[in-house]
Amino acid sequence: MNQELLDNLSEQVQKGKAEEVAILTQKALDNHIAPDKILDEALIKAMTIVGDKFKRNEAFVPEMLIAARAMNKALEILEPELVKTNVQNKGIIVIGTVKGDLHDIGKNLVGIMFKGVGYKVIDLGSNVTPDKFLEAVEAHQPNFVGLSALLTTTMVHMKEVIDLLKSKHPEVKIIVGGAPVSDEFAREINADGYADDAASAVAVAKSLLTS
Amino acid sequence: MKNKKQLFEQVVAGNLPEKTLFRPILMHFAARYSGHTYGEFAADYHTLVACNLKALGDFDMDMVGLISDPYRETAAFGAPVKFIPEGVPICEKLIVHTKDDINNLKNPDVYKAERTLDRINGSKLYQETLKGEVPVIGWIEGPLAEACDLAGMSEIMMYLMLDPDFVNMLMDKVMITAMDFAKAQIDAGCDIIGIGDAVCSQVSQELYDDFVKARHQEIIQFIHAQGARVKLHICGNITHLLPSLKEVGMDILDLDWQVDLMKAREIVGEDVILCGNINPVDVQNKTETQIFDACKSLIQQQKDRKYILSAGCEITVNTPIENLMAMRKASLENGI
Numbered sequence: 206m207n208q209e210l211l212d213n214l215s216e217q218v219q220k221g222k223a224e225e226v227a228i229l230t231q232k233a234l235d236n237h238i239a240p241d242k243i244l245d246e247a248l249i250k251a252m253t254i255v256g257d258k259f260k261r262n263e264a265f266v267p268e269m270l271i272a273a274r275a276m277n278k279a280l281e282i283l284e285p286e287l288v289k290t291n292v293q294n295k296g297i298i299v300i301g302t303v304k305g306d307l308h309d310i311g312k313n314l315v316g317i318m319f320k321g322v323g324y325k326v327i328d329l330g331s332n333v334t335p336d337k338f339l340e341a342v343e344a345h346q347p348n349f350v351g352l353s354a355l356l357t358t359t360m361v362h363m364k365e366v367i368d369l370l371k372s373k374h375p376e377v378k379i380i381v382g383g384a385p386v387s388d389e390f391a392r393e394i395n396a397d398g399y400a401d402d403a404a405s406a407v408a409v410a411k412s413l414l415t416s
Numbered sequence: 417m418k419n420k421k422q423l424f425e426q427v428v429a430g431n432l433p434e435k436t437l438f439r440p441i442l443m444h445f446a447a448r449y450s451g452h453t454y455g456e457f458a459a460d461y462h463t464l465v466a467c468n469l470k471a472l473g474d475f476d477m478d479m480v481g482l483i484s485d486p487y488r489e490t491a492a493f494g495a496p497v498k499f500i501p502e503g504v505p506i507c508e509k510l511i512v513h514t515k516d517d518i519n520n521l522k523n524p525d526v527y528k529a530e531r532t533l534d535r536i537n538g539s540k541l542y543q544e545t546l547k548g549e550v551p552v553i554g555w556i557e558g559p560l561a562e563a564c565d566l567a568g569m570s571e572i573m574m575y576l577m578l579d580p581d582f583v584n585m586l587m588d589k590v591m592i593t594a595m596d597f598a599k600a601q602i603d604a605g606c607d608i609i610g611i612g613d614a615v616c617s618q619v620s621q622e623l624y625d626d627f628v629k630a631r632h633q634e635i636i637q638f639i640h641a642q643g644a645r646v647k648l649h650i651c652g653n654i655t656h657l658l659p660s661l662k663e664v665g666m667d668i669l670d671l672d673w674q675v676d677l678m679k680a681r682e683i684v685g686e687d688v689i690l691c692g693n694i695n696p697v698d699v700q701n702k703t704e705t706q707i708f709d710a711c712k713s714l715i716q717q718q719k720d721r722k723y724i725l726s727a728g729c730e731i732t733v734n735t736p737i738e739n740l741m742a743m744r745k746a747s748l749e750n751g752i
Contacts, residue, residue: 262656266618267573310569357700357732385697
């Protein structure tokens with residue numbers, strides 16, 4: 206019965222049905238399903254499936270965005286219960302589009318994917334200076350920093366951020382991505398990881414944790 | 417000797433000339449190459465045309481264009497657009513948030529709005545200078561892209577699934593201006609109208625078919641009725657859209673570097689002129705020899721077919737001059 210409810214919740218998140226998701230999340234709590242079980246076995250599961258479909262070109266940006274919206278609806282209900290039961294985030298990531306670049310859709314998708322797998326996401330927005338990244342790292346002590354750029358003219362600013370963060374906080378892993386960015390470029394600028402799309406970013410983060 | 421417009425018409429007709437036509441998208445590169453900023457290039461047609469003409473001469477390109485940034489029509493609709501020296505102009509505020517906003521949105525007179533008039537004047541200046549011997553590519557924003565420019569990309573992407581009426585209402589409105597703007601540029605002398613609908617690569621084929629395909633067909637038929645050709649430009653990987661794009665009727669289909677050119681040819685057939693598709697980041701970063709070889713390979717793939725050599729998207733501002741020259745060299749030495 207409870208498994209069926211969780212499966213249904215997962216399915217509704219995948220379909221982006223926010224209202225149904227809110228109802229089912231509340232019902233799951235009312236049925237005394239542990240909040241972390243709802244998070245892991247319905248929400249994270251759903252976003253992982255959507256992310257995999259995105260990677261295989263079976264889901265696109267609209268599907269990702271509405272699934273994320275539905276997941277956020279569930280989290281609004283779930284988060285107070287997670288706090289009560291002292292469930293921890295799986296980690297923290299600071300994300301932002303680098304200085305001079307106003308494009309944010311790719312960065313937003315990365316945020317969605319990390320939130321979807323249980324990370325706390327600190328989104329600094331677009332046109333973010335190296336100093337702002339440093340401030341955020343010092344304030345939040347993240348596991349990862351994700352840098353995005355859509356333009357060849359702004360991707361060069363990724364190196365400035367990496368140089369600054371590595372000089373002060375070498376322990377933070379930095380992942381870069383964006384249309385003009387390549388694995389080769391990521392290595393050149395001393396990034397720890399390169400993600401060629403939003404769904405891959407989570408896998409890259411996981412591999413960095415185990416490496 | 418045939419002029420460049422005649423050579424283009426030969427390609428359209430399938431009577432292929434001895435050389436491969438060469439037309440990379442130039443904006444920021446062209447501006448800096450002529451000693452101007454991107455902001456100056458986007459803000460004033462005199463600068464835009466002068467920069468393109470210098471590039472036309474120095475790189476022996478086969479067409480010139482009027483493309484600059486996505487916000488010509490957006491500004492004409494009333495959104496505040498700010499020019500910045502070394503970057504794409506910024507739309508400072510979204511002006512459509514509700515269906516009432518859409519109802520209240522007035523289609524601009526493209527001859528009176530500053531930024532649309534600027535592009536129309538650019539077309540006239542090209543005609544005065546080139547005497548009709550070089551194809552001139554005008555530019556309009558496609559309906560889905562313009563909807564995003566006015567209402568926000570994330571918002572429109574979600575409304576496609578959550579509030580289809582909103583998107584349809586907005587796209588119906590922007591279609592009117594798209595066609596007005598296309599006609600004005602054709603009347604001013606443009607031979608080809610480029611439709612930039614970059615965001616389409618981010619939606620499924622199903623959503624493209626439901627929301628955009630018929631609108632693309634309508635604009636393309638309209639432009640054809642005005643006597644001009646159509647180039648459709650969608651940034652990114654559009655492999656999943658190719659079966660639909662086959663049916664929309666454009667004359668030239670730009671392909672970004674993620675698309676397999678041969679696969680695209682198989683799907684869209686022989687009538688469409690394919691344009692592309694070397695990775696612009698490679699054009700910036702690789703050597704002349706590598707660029708030449710990559711272009712040669714593309715040209716040989718498209719031998720005896722309707723094809724224009726270009727990068728997958730805009731040539732980047734930091735591209736070495738010799739690399740762009742290598743592209744031109746490949747197109748001359750490896751004709752169709």
